[in-house]
Amino acid sequence: MDELITYAPELARGFLENVKLSLVALVVSFILGTILVAMRVSPTPVLRAAGTVYVNVVRNTPLTLVLAFSALGLSDQLGLVFSDQPETNSFWIVGLGLGAYTAAFVCEALRAGINTVPMGQAEASRAIGLTFFQTLTMIILPQAFRAVIAPLGSVVIAMIKNSTVATAGGFLADSAATMKIVFDTTGASIPIFLGVIAAFMVLILPIGYFTGWLSRKLAVVR
Amino acid sequence: MSTSVLFDAPGPRARVRNHLLTLVSVILVAAVLYGVYRGFDAKGQWEGKIWEPFIQAETWQVYIIPGLIGTLKAAAAAAVLAMLFGAVFGLARLSDHAWIRVPAGLVVEVFRAIPLLLLIFFIFYLAPSVLGGGDYAFFAVVLGLTLYNGSVLAEIVRAGVLSVARGQSEAGYAIGMRKNQVMRMVLLPQAITVMMPAIVSQLVVLLKDTALGYIIAYVDLLNTGFKILPAVFFGSLIPAAIVIGIIYVALNMSLSYLATWLERRTRRSRKVTAGPVEPPGAMAAVGAGQPTGGGDLPIVD
Numbered sequence: 001m002d003e004l005i006t007y008a009p010e011l012a013r014g015f016l017e018n019v020k021l022s023l024v025a026l027v028v029s030f031i032l033g034t035i036l037v038a039m040r041v042s043p044t045p046v047l048r049a050a051g052t053v054y055v056n057v058v059r060n061t062p063l064t065l066v067l068a069f070s071a072l073g074l075s076d077q078l079g080l081v082f083s084d085q086p087e088t089n090s091f092w093i094v095g096l097g098l099g100a101y102t103a104a105f106v107c108e109a110l111r112a113g114i115n116t117v118p119m120g121q122a123e124a125s126r127a128i129g130l131t132f133f134q135t136l137t138m139i140i141l142p143q144a145f146r147a148v149i150a151p152l153g154s155v156v157i158a159m160i161k162n163s164t165v166a167t168a169g170g171f172l173a174d175s176a177a178t179m180k181i182v183f184d185t186t187g188a189s190i191p192i193f194l195g196v197i198a199a200f201m202v203l204i205l206p207i208g209y210f211t212g213w214l215s216r217k218l219a220v221v222r
Numbered sequence: 223m224s225t226s227v228l229f230d231a232p233g234p235r236a237r238v239r240n241h242l243l244t245l246v247s248v249i250l251v252a253a254v255l256y257g258v259y260r261g262f263d264a265k266g267q268w269e270g271k272i273w274e275p276f277i278q279a280e281t282w283q284v285y286i287i288p289g290l291i292g293t294l295k296a297a298a299a300a301a302v303l304a305m306l307f308g309a310v311f312g313l314a315r316l317s318d319h320a321w322i323r324v325p326a327g328l329v330v331e332v333f334r335a336i337p338l339l340l341l342i343f344f345i346f347y348l349a350p351s352v353l354g355g356g357d358y359a360f361f362a363v364v365l366g367l368t369l370y371n372g373s374v375l376a377e378i379v380r381a382g383v384l385s386v387a388r389g390q391s392e393a394g395y396a397i398g399m400r401k402n403q404v405m406r407m408v409l410l411p412q413a414i415t416v417m418m419p420a421i422v423s424q425l426v427v428l429l430k431d432t433a434l435g436y437i438i439a440y441v442d443l444l445n446t447g448f449k450i451l452p453a454v455f456f457g458s459l460i461p462a463a464i465v466i467g468i469i470y471v472a473l474n475m476s477l478s479y480l481a482t483w484l485e486r487r488t489r490r491s492r493k494v495t496a497g498p499v500e501p502p503g504a505m506a507a508v509g510a511g512q513p514t515g516g517g518d519l520p521i522v523d
Contacts, residue, residue, distance in 0.1 A: 041226060041228055042243075043226075043229055043232065043236075043240045043243070044240060044243045044244045044247050045244065046244055046247045046248050046251055047243075047247045047251075050247075050251050056471075056475065057467075057471055059474075060426075060430070060470065060471040060474035060475050060478065061430075061467055061470055061471055062430045062431070062432075062433030062434075062444065062470060063430075063433075064433040064434055064436050064437065064444060065433055065444055065448065065463070065466070065467060065470065068436070068444070068448060068463075069448075069463045069467075072448075072459055072463075073459055073460050073463050077265065077267075077459055077460055078261060078262070078265050078267075078460075079265070114227065114228065115227070117227050118227070119227055121227070122227045122228070122230075126230055132229075132230075136228065140227060140228065161336075161337040161338070162337075164337040164339045164340055165339055165434065165437075167339070167437055168436065168437055175337075175340065176337070176339050176340055176343060176437075179340060179343060179344075180343055180347075183343070183347045187347065187351055188344060188347035188348035188351055190348075193340070193344045196340060197335075197336045197337070197340060200335070200336070200337055200340075201335050204335055205335065
């Protein structure tokens with residue numbers, strides 16, 4: 001227990017970095033994921049194919065490889081640099097890499113949501129003379145959005161947990177790296193491990209319960 | 223396109239518009255690809271010299287194949303153990319006895335919510351002090367993957383058994399079967415068919431997550447291909463990333479196709495009374511702390 005108290009400030013700083021990384025990745029992945037899903041459901045075969053290739057490649061590549069490649073390949077070799085500070089640079093590299101990775105899952109969650117809306121809904125709305133835009137905004141999206149809450153919650157939770165892989169992208173200030181550094185001096189310490197995972201659970205469990213509750217509350221009864 | 227809920231079958235005007243859109247998007251995609259090509263070219267990434275190692279048999283024999291074997295070994299060991307873990311804890315969560323059900327539920331929920339890398343780190347550092355000196359990279363990777371994926375599989379098993387129509391177990395009890403007979407002879411045979419796609423999808427996640435071993439220096443494909451190989455053949459970092467990326471994608475996609483095929487077969491089958499269990503989206507190092515109450519299917523990820 002003493003070890004946890006001694007190292008608490010450092011561990012908290014590490015955890016805060018995970019939260020910050022997750023926020024960056026959240027924004028990036030939702031924007032990119034929305035663009036991707038628009039591509040994947042568009043009436044244009046080329047855009048559909050491009051979206052499909054991106055999603056399949058990214059989903060089947062280990063996140064560790066994505067982040068290591070972003071850091072060593074994109075940043076060091078190809079000169080994609082955001083900042084002169086190595087730590088700030090790797091923060092953005094990891095944040096954007098995690099966002100680009102999670103975008104594939106956001107896209108799939110959104111697409112699954114659109115697919116839960118039965119054909120009959122769109123057909124009925126066209127039959128009563130709604131335009132394409134009205135059908136989209138008044139019939140399909142409201143239903144799709146409700147179906148998507150719980151899966152998106154899962155994606156966000158997974159993303160928060162994945163932010164610990166930041167080490168692979170050369171960002172050495174997050175929880176995993178901090179815990180490792182502390183373990184190097186104290187040896188494996190059960191209180192420290194429990195403290196770190198408790199922090200994650202405090203962040204993750206409410207998101208899971210909230211999105212689960214919200215999706216049940218808003219569920220479309222069919 | 224007529225199968226999409228979003229769009230009506232296009233008329234003449236919509237078809238012209240779609241063709242224009244196609245043209246614009248071809249130009250756009252081509253521009254992006256050309257931009258990437260030029261970016262690589264400017265940094266000399268297309269030079270034959272740095273790609274040459276990958277057409278030599280020795281590179282594959284010394285670096286890539288041993289790494290691939292390391293990855294597959296860890297994945298196979300963890301897959302077998304995780305399925306055992308999942309079966310035991312999934313069934314334990316369905317037990318009628320609270321003293322079995324509650325602890326099993328706790329274990330499953332906790333291991334699903336821990337970031338996998340932290341778990342692997344912890345095991346990696348704890349093992350030497352408990353079990354004595356030695357190299358525990360393989361042990362930590364396999365145990366971490368087992369505990370995490372096993373917990374997800376336990377949820378799949380539970381959802382699979384709960385998804386079998388109630389009449390099935392009631393009929394079993396009505397003809398005088400015991401609890402374990404109902405489970406063994408009525409519920410599990412149907413549940414396993416239903417669970418297969420979700421299980422295979424989770425195995426894809428497991429295979430992908432073996433790459434976390436890279437961080438604790440386990441000798442896997444990512445380690446030999448992306449750390450050691452570029453150190454030997456200077457400048458080949460990007461080609462190496464592309465080659466091992468292709469290997470990972472090919473491995474995972476073939477497993478994913480197996481899952482899709484199994485799912486389609488399950489949907490067709492009339493022998494089972496339940497639809498396929500929601501396959502957990504294949505996301506690495508994940509596990510949603512998504513609470514699944516009662517008979518909900520786990521929307522794990």
